[in-house]
Amino acid sequence: MAEKKVKANPTKEFFVNMLVRDILLKQAIIELIDNSIDGARKIKGNNDFEGLSIEVNFSNQKFSIKDNCGGIPLDVAENYAFRFGRPRSKKAEEAETTGIFGIGMKRALFKLGNFFTIKSKTKTTEFEIELDVEKWVVDDSANWDFEIASYKENMNNDISETGTFIEVTRLHDEIANELATTSFENEVIEHVQRRVGLDIAHGLSIIVNGKNLVGNNVALIDNTEIQSIKETYEDNGVNVKILAGIAPREGSKYKPENAGWYIYCNGRLVIAADRTSLTTWKDMENKSSGVTFHNDYAGFRGIVYFTSKYPDRLPWNTTKTGLDETSLLYLRAREKMIEIFKIVKNILDEIKKNTRDNDDGVEEKISNMSGVELTIENVEAIKDNREISIKKIVANPNPNVTITYKKPKKEADQLKELLNASSYKEVGEKTFEYYIDAEC
Amino acid sequence: MPGSDQTINYQIRPSKSIERKILCELVKEIQILEGNRDLRYIGLGAKYFTDFLLIHNEFGVTDMISIESEISRQVRYEFNKPLKCIQMRYGSTNDILPQISGFAEKTNVIWLDYDDVFSEYMLYDIETICRNIDTGSMFFISCNYSFKGENQSKKMETFKERIGNFFDEKIEKKMYTNKNIPFVIRRIMNTQISRIIEKRNILDPNDKVEYLQLLFLTYKDGAPMLTIGGILVNQALKEKISKSNLNEKYKYISSQEDIFNIDIPKLTNKEIQIILKNIPVSKSEYETRKDEFYGITYDEIEKFEKIYRYYPYYAEGQFNT
Numbered sequence: 001m002a003e004k005k006v007k008a009n010p011t012k013e014f015f016v017n018m019l020v021r022d023i024l025l026k027q028a029i030i031e032l033i034d035n036s037i038d039g040a041r042k043i044k045g046n047n048d049f050e051g052l053s054i055e056v057n058f059s060n061q062k063f064s065i066k067d068n069c070g071g072i073p074l075d076v077a078e079n080y081a082f083r084f085g086r087p088r089s090k091k092a093e094e095a096e097t098t099g100i101f102g103i104g105m106k107r108a109l110f111k112l113g114n115f116f117t118i119k120s121k122t123k124t125t126e127f128e129i130e131l132d133v134e135k136w137v138v139d140d141s142a143n144w145d146f147e148i149a150s151y152k153e154n155m156n157n158d159i160s161e162t163g164t165f166i167e168v169t170r171l172h173d174e175i176a177n178e179l180a181t182t183s184f185e186n187e188v189i190e191h192v193q194r195r196v197g198l199d200i201a202h203g204l205s206i207i208v209n210g211k212n213l214v215g216n217n218v219a220l221i222d223n224t225e226i227q228s229i230k231e232t233y234e235d236n237g238v239n240v241k242i243l244a245g246i247a248p249r250e251g252s253k254y255k256p257e258n259a260g261w262y263i264y265c266n267g268r269l270v271i272a273a274d275r276t277s278l279t280t281w282k283d284m285e286n287k288s289s290g291v292t293f294h295n296d297y298a299g300f301r302g303i304v305y306f307t308s309k310y311p312d313r314l315p316w317n318t319t320k321t322g323l324d325e326t327s328l329l330y331l332r333a334r335e336k337m338i339e340i341f342k343i344v345k346n347i348l349d350e351i352k353k354n355t356r357d358n359d360d361g362v363e364e365k366i367s368n369m370s371g372v373e374l375t376i377e378n379v380e381a382i383k384d385n386r387e388i389s390i391k392k393i394v395a396n397p398n399p400n401v402t403i404t405y406k407k408p409k410k411e412a413d414q415l416k417e418l419l420n421a422s423s424y425k426e427v428g429e430k431t432f433e434y435y436i437d438a439e440c
Numbered sequence: 441m442p443g444s445d446q447t448i449n450y451q452i453r454p455s456k457s458i459e460r461k462i463l464c465e466l467v468k469e470i471q472i473l474e475g476n477r478d479l480r481y482i483g484l485g486a487k488y489f490t491d492f493l494l495i496h497n498e499f500g501v502t503d504m505i506s507i508e509s510e511i512s513r514q515v516r517y518e519f520n521k522p523l524k525c526i527q528m529r530y531g532s533t534n535d536i537l538p539q540i541s542g543f544a545e546k547t548n549v550i551w552l553d554y555d556d557v558f559s560e561y562m563l564y565d566i567e568t569i570c571r572n573i574d575t576g577s578m579f580f581i582s583c584n585y586s587f588k589g590e591n592q593s594k595k596m597e598t599f600k601e602r603i604g605n606f607f608d609e610k611i612e613k614k615m616y617t618n619k620n621i622p623f624v625i626r627r628i629m630n631t632q633i634s635r636i637i638e639k640r641n642i643l644d645p646n647d648k649v650e651y652l653q654l655l656f657l658t659y660k661d662g663a664p665m666l667t668i669g670g671i672l673v674n675q676a677l678k679e680k681i682s683k684s685n686l687n688e689k690y691k692y693i694s695s696q697e698d699i700f701n702i703d704i705p706k707l708t709n710k711e712i713q714i715i716l717k718n719i720p721v722s723k724s725e726y727e728t729r730k731d732e733f734y735g736i737t738y739d740e741i742e743k744f745e746k747i748y749r750y751y752p753y754y755a756e757g758q759f760n761t
Contacts, residue, residue, distance in 0.1 A: 231541075287605075328642075328643055332644065335571055335639070335640075338571075339568060339571060339572070342534070342538040342564075342568070343535075343538045343539050346531075346532075346534060346535045346538075347535075350535075386538070386539045386540065386541045388539070389530070391530065
């Protein structure tokens with residue numbers, strides 16, 4: 001009897017139409033920026049990215065990204081960069097990069113449109129690829145390769161000329177519409193400023209539609225009176241640093257929406273301001289431990305840095321924009337985060353209690369403290385520490401307290417006029433000063 | 441609220457004294473089984489530091505941390521601190537325990553001798569401890585277990601208020617009597633310990649740990665008090681302990697629900713001497729030689745026999761300063 005087999009091989013449509021549903025447009029753009037930054041990390045091991053830039057431009061007609069971050073070597077293009085999935089033979093990277101699954105760049109390009117061009121130049125090689133996605137899909141043969149339109153080898157290019165240029169045209173309709181809005185542009189900018197803020201702080205210039213991005217990194221108070229809590233350890237080839245503490249005020253108070261945990265994998269922020277049971281908080285999903293977030297904890301910031309030369313060991317999901325919640329490595333870190341959270345929560349509770357019971361200026365003192373922006377160097381400079389105590393805070397010996405009371409509007413208005421005050425607050429202050437002056 | 445060190449002189453509480461010596465003996469036995477690892481002691485020294493002195497003198501431990509919540513009386517504690525090697529940490533146990541580092545580097549002996557009745561915050565301390573200590577490390581908590589209320593319903597209510605989220609609806613109301621509350625506490629504590637340990641084992645399958653209860657004591661120290669705790673073990677240490685026959689050797693060791701009650705009979709020194717000269721004595725032997733015991737009951741003899749090795753002998757003396 002002739003042998004029969006069941007077909008189980010994937011189709012091109014699956015990759016082009018299905019996989020793209022798992023990522024948002026914003027994430028697709030991030031993916032391409034991540035690739036450029038990986039290039040930067042490979043050529044500049046020391047994290048000094050001065051002179052390197054990534055330019056992203058988009059409209060309802062086309063999308064492009066251009067960098068001068070070293071380019072893709074021809075052999076990498078031939079053997080790895082465009083493969084669907086990562087061949088088993090690929091080894092650990094020399095730098096802390098993001099490429100793991102061998103899916104990101106293709107998925108991002110398919111998400112955007114139907115025609116793309118890639119030009120890349122390294123010190124010794126150059127190549128150009130053009131792909132008409134619709135034609136490639138229609139070709140039902142087993143051939144999945146992208147044709148290299150042209151290439152050069154054994155070149156002697158100057159490092160400053162190296163880099164990659166990608167352009168996508170024939171954008172999908174819904175993508176074109178979204179790319180044309182300013183709200184989307186703002187969203188991308190804000191997201192990138194947070195996500196790769198560490199790299200921007202190291203001199204990498206990222207320009208989106210002509211706008212120069214500014215890194216947006218978490219800051220913590222770390223001085224002789226209030227220290228950040230820090231724990232460092234290694235777990236299965238992954239370096240883990242957990243920091244937590246009290247943030248400096250943003251203006252006169254805290255923005256509660258910025259409070260919570262921030263988690264980085266190889267320098268990319270994958271979780272921002274988490275206040276759920278994904279980290280250490282109590283919520284509907286997990287009621288067994290921790291506390292529910294409320295505004296008393298608006299000053300809390302916790303930051304976890306996972307770094308490794310084996311990016312596949314990091315606890316991120318396939319889009320690298322979230323956590324793999326089942327990762328044991330992450331769950332082990334979370335146990336430590338829970339204990340560290342308790343330390344900071346307790347001091348925040350104490351500060352609150354102090355303000356309520358005998359407002360001796362501790363909170364006022366803290367509100368004037370500045371923070372340390374958590375760039376890689378600053379994080380390194382903070383020592384491992386678990387101790388923090390309200391006792392170390394030397395408050396102003398003559399602190400200010402807040403007095404509030406309610407009085408009839410008619411009388412208050414009368415005083416307001418008499419005192420020539422512009423607000424009720426001022427009425428309160430002036431009458432207080434008057435009493436001191438007259439009676440004390 | 442003033443700590444109990446202001447109302448009770450720790451040095452002359454006989455039950456505490458017995459308890460301390462029992463604990464110390466237990467640590468010594470475990471040390472022998474485990475081999476000589478460095479010890480660290482964490483306790484609530486109050487201003488007498490009696491447990492600290494005992495542990496230091498017995499084992500030469502120099503890594504000692506005393507947690508003291510009364511920050512306002514810091515000067516007094518520093519003055520009374522009897523040994524340079526005791527590190528004072530000011531704050532509640534909930535504040536300080538998570539701030540302590542280096543749990544994995546030594547065998548920790550932690551005795552949290554609380555003044556309070558069993559409460560929620562103690563379970564948070566247990567959480568921190570179980571998450572951090574290494575196998576071979578031991579922890580014990582002592583607390584008051586008299587909950588207000590003239591009947592079971594009222595007692596259950598006070599208990600519920602005290603332990604908040606940890607209240608277990610499955611525990612029947614009839615368990616809330618003075619006699620049975622220690623078992624309720626044990627159950628709730630064990631649930632909390634297992635919750636943390638199970639998680640630890642999932643996250644680190646190569647280093648499976650287990651909790652082994654060693655002590656379950658009750659005694660009266662003004663109020664009814666209990667001490668419960670044990671050790672974290674791995675398979676190897678668990679086997680060593682079970683082969684060692686410690687359970688046989690020391691009647692106070694309890695791995696299950698048997699309570700060892702420290703009940704000190706009121707005896708004069710002369711009575712004590714006659715008992716010591718005659719134990720062990722069986723009930724029938726006692727009955728035949730009853731006259732030789734001058735009215736000391738067999739019950740008193742039995743109670744004394746349980747604790748005589750740890751019994752504190754007080755004498756009045758003059759201490760010139």
